[in-house]
Amino acid sequence: KKKYKPNGQLERRKARLVARGFAQSPGIDYVETFSPVAKLSTIRYMMALAAEKNLKLYHLDVSTAYLNGEIDKTIYMEPPESLEEHLRDIMIDESENQNQTIFNKAKKMLEDLKKNNNKKVCLLQKSLYGLKQAGRCWFMKLNEKLKELGFKTSYADPCLYVAESGGDRILISVYVDDLICLSTNQAKLMSIKKNLMKTFKMRDLGELSYCLGIEVKRDGDAIYASQTKYIEDMIQKFKMQDCNPVTTPMVTGLKLEKCTNQDEGKNLPYQSLIGSLMYLAVATRPDISHAVSFLSQFNSCHGQEHWLAAKRVLRYLQGTKHIGLKYSKHGRALHGYTDADWASCQIDRRSYTGYCFKYANAAISWESRKQRTVALATTHAEYMALTDAAKEAIHLKLLVKESGYPVTGPIIIYNDNESAENLSKNNVVSSRSKHIAVREHFIRETIQQGEIDVIHVPSGEMDADILTKALPGPLFTKFRQRLGLVSVQSS
Numbered sequence: 001k002k003k004y005k006p007n008g009q010l011e012r013r014k015a016r017l018v019a020r021g022f023a024q025s026p027g028i029d030y031v032e033t034f035s036p037v038a039k040l041s042t043i044r045y046m047m048a049l050a051a052e053k054n055l056k057l058y059h060l061d062v063s064t065a066y067l068n069g070e071i072d073k074t075i076y077m078e079p080p081e082s083l084e085e086h087l088r089d090i091m092i093d094e095s096e097n098q099n100q101t102i103f104n105k106a107k108k109m110l111e112d113l114k115k116n117n118n119k120k121v122c123l124l125q126k127s128l129y130g131l132k133q134a135g136r137c138w139f140m141k142l143n144e145k146l147k148e149l150g151f152k153t154s155y156a157d158p159c160l161y162v163a164e165s166g167g168d169r170i171l172i173s174v175y176v177d178d179l180i181c182l183s184t185n186q187a188k189l190m191s192i193k194k195n196l197m198k199t200f201k202m203r204d205l206g207e208l209s210y211c212l213g214i215e216v217k218r219d220g221d222a223i224y225a226s227q228t229k230y231i232e233d234m235i236q237k238f239k240m241q242d243c244n245p246v247t248t249p250m251v252t253g254l255k256l257e258k259c260t261n262q263d264e265g266k267n268l269p270y271q272s273l274i275g276s277l278m279y280l281a282v283a284t285r286p287d288i289s290h291a292v293s294f295l296s297q298f299n300s301c302h303g304q305e306h307w308l309a310a311k312r313v314l315r316y317l318q319g320t321k322h323i324g325l326k327y328s329k330h331g332r333a334l335h336g337y338t339d340a341d342w343a344s345c346q347i348d349r350r351s352y353t354g355y356c357f358k359y360a361n362a363a364i365s366w367e368s369r370k371q372r373t374v375a376l377a378t379t380h381a382e383y384m385a386l387t388d389a390a391k392e393a394i395h396l397k398l399l400v401k402e403s404g405y406p407v408t409g410p411i412i413i414y415n416d417n418e419s420a421e422n423l424s425k426n427n428v429v430s431s432r433s434k435h436i437a438v439r440e441h442f443i444r445e446t447i448q449q450g451e452i453d454v455i456h457v458p459s460g461e462m463d464a465d466i467l468t469k470a471l472p473g474p475l476f477t478k479f480r481q482r483l484g485l486v487s488v489q490s491s
Contacts, residue, residue, distance in 0.1 A: 004229070016064075019077055019130035029073055035135035038159035038173040038180075040212075040283055041365040044225065044325070045399060046173055046182050047216065048360035051223040051327035053405075057208035057216070058181040060193065062142075063201045065177035069127030069137025076121045077128070084113055135176070142174065145199055149192060156399035163192075169404040178211050214283055215324070217488060225284050226324025226488045231317050234276045238269065238314060245319025246312060247477070249291040250470040255346050259303030270302045273310050280317075284325055286356060287480045288313055289368040290467050297347075297370070322489035323480075327360040334359045334396060335412040337457075338389035339464035340371070340381040350374050351381035354467025355389035355413075357396055362484020365392060368467040382420035383443070386454065389413050390443045393452050410453040416462045421454045 003011045024030055050057045062068070080086075087110045094103040113120055127137040143153070151161035151172065161172040168185035170192060179202075183189035193204060208216045217224040235241055259265055274296050281292040291313050298306045336357040343349045350373070356366035367388070375381035393411045400407050415421050424443045446452050465471065466479035 016129050017080065019075075019124075019128045019134075021130045021132045021134075024075075024132050029075055030131070030133040031073075033132045033136055035139040035176075036158050038175045039157050041396070042157045042160050042173055042399060043175070043180060043212075043214075044364040045359065045396070045403075046171060046180060047223050047225055047325075048327040048362065048364050049171075049403065049405070050182055051221065052329050052331075052360040053184075054221060054329065055182055055184065056186075056218075057223075058183075058189065058193075059205040059208040059211055060179040060181065060196070061203045061205055062177040062179070063203065065142075065200075066127055066129050066131075066134040066138045068141050068200055069134060070141060071124060071127050071131070071133065071137055073133075075124045075131070077124055078121055079113075084110065087113075138177075139174075142200075145196065146172065149195055154399065154402040156395055156402055160399070160403070162402060162404065164404060171403055175212060180208060180211065212283070213279070215488075222326055222328040224324045224326050224486075224488045226322065227280055227284050228321050228324075228488070230280060231321040234280075235314055235318055235321075237276070238273055238311070240311065240314045240318065243311070243315045243318055246315045247319070247473040248470065249288045249313045249316040250294065250309065251312070252470045252472055254294075254309065254470055256298065256306055256309065258298065258301035258347065259306065260301075261303060264303040265301075265307065268302065268304075268307045270307055270310060271299050273314075274299060277310070277313055285323070285485070286363050286366040286368075286483050287320075287323075287466060287476075287485055288316070289366060290352070290354065290469065293352075293368045293370070322487050323485050324488040325362045325484050326486045326488075327362050327484070330359075330361045332359075333407055333409075333411070334364075334400060335414070336389055336393055337414045337462060337464040338382075338385045339416060339462050339468050340375075340378075340385040341468040342375060342378040342381040344469060345370055348374070351384070352468045353381075353385040353388055354464040355385060355392065356464050356467060356483060357392065357411075358463070358484065365396060366464075366467060366483075367392070379417060379419040379423060382415065382417035383423055386413065386415060386420055386424055387443045390446045390452050394446065397451065410447075410450050413452055413454050414457040414462070415454050416457055416459045418456055421456050424454050 003014060046057065049055070087106045090106040091103055094106065127134045146161045149163065150165070151163045154160040154162060159174045161174065163170045165188065168183070168188055170181065170183040170189055173180040181189060196202065207218065210216065213227055213230045215226050215228060274292065277288065277292045278296065281289045295306065295310050334357060336355060338355040340354070341352040344352050351371045352368065353371050354368045356363045358364065371381065371384055375384060390413065393413060397407050397411055425447060447454065459465065463479055463482045466476060466483065471479065
């Protein structure tokens with residue numbers, strides 16, 4: 001595997017000994033396998049918080065993290081076929097280095113292998129990459145250590161750890177072996193780092209600059225998050241280096257049907273492209289979220305027409321690969337926007353929901369997806385979108401509160417449909433709204449409890465519009481900028 005530096009240069013190559021987890025038996029070799037990772041919205045919130053409060057983000061990388069896990073099952077593993085060859089190489093190297101201890105150990109292992117006709121097995125004393133429970137074992141080990149150091153887990157995100165002491169707070173977000181740290185007291189954070197390094201082999205990478213394929217740049221009070229290299233690699237992978245850029249990811253009014261001829265798209269890497277675009281859409285590029293969401297419904301029924309539409313997204317990215325989210329001090333509380341495009345899907349006439357939440361001048365959370373049921377009217381579609389946004393608002397409010405910066409008052413959600421707003425605030429059932437499912441009325445309760453408030457804005461100020469439909473160039477660019485997406489290259 002190749003590891004790259006933030007500037008795209010090759011840093012190093014690495015290889016691992018991996019267990020054959022596919023041969024494990026459930027209930028015998030393992031029980032639990034689930035291991036959480038930090039939500040991307042949590043990581044973006046930490047970036048926004050760092051910009052808003054003028055704090056620094058730091059990055060720790062745990063080396064061979066999974067090898068730290070403790071296993072609670074007796075597991076034997078066959079040694080790799082090339083072990084004998086590797087032992088001979090070790091003996092030659094250590095003979096030259098005059099390291100008699102390692103030389104003797106390698107020699108004994110080689111003799112044991114020959115004695116047992118290479119049928120010897122290894123008893124695992126620690127977790128190993130490839131085991132089904134390896135990820136969970138590592139997470140439980142790290143979780144135990146962080147709690148020992150005084151950290152508490154967030155209910156909003158189990159991979160966000162918070163420690164408070166003497167008015168200072170430290171936040172650590174965990175994504176497998178990457179730890180993103182934020183603190184109001186650098187001396188206390190340094191103490192935590194040193195303590196972790198006594199237990200785990202890890203690298204202190206300094207201020208956060210590259211993580212999870214996301215390039216992070218600090219410029220004065222602003223923090224930028226972009227994925228230029230990821231986009232360039234994707235364009236190269238799909239051989240689109242010489243394509244002509246376009247100004248929008250999807251043409252307005254695009255209507256696609258399911259392809260019934262399975263042979264037409266079987267040799268097209270459509271699913272691979274959509275998967276690559278999807279990570280970009282959920283990480284740093286909300287401007288392509290609707291296009292990717294729309295195209296993903298054709299993963300198993302695509303043809304040439306769908307492939308051309310997917311390649312258009314790459315053409316758009318070719319011209320906007322240096323665009324990223326810009327977080328900067330604003331002073332305004334967390335707030336959101338929600339919109340819907342009624343009956344826009346030509347296949348099943350379901351509507352599209354779009355919402356986004358902004359903090360420190362840019363989006364920290366967003367979603368664009370087709371609604372689960374058919375809405376009978378525009379108001380119903382907007383009401384369902386409001387309900388989804390309300391659920392995310394409650395989650396984010398808890399996240400902010402647990403990080404030590406509670407939101408005072410309700411979170412404002414802006415909506416451009418007055419009928420949906422009235423329906424959310426008035427406990428009235430009419431012939432036009434009696435069919436709406438009980439679960440959609442969840443939003444009324446959140447408003448009554450003071451968790452959120454819905455306020456009307458004109459459609460020209462509806463930032464979530466870009467998440468529900470394909471827009472013409474000037475309007476698309478306007479809402480892209482309102483989401484906090486700017487050129488990182490020229491900043």
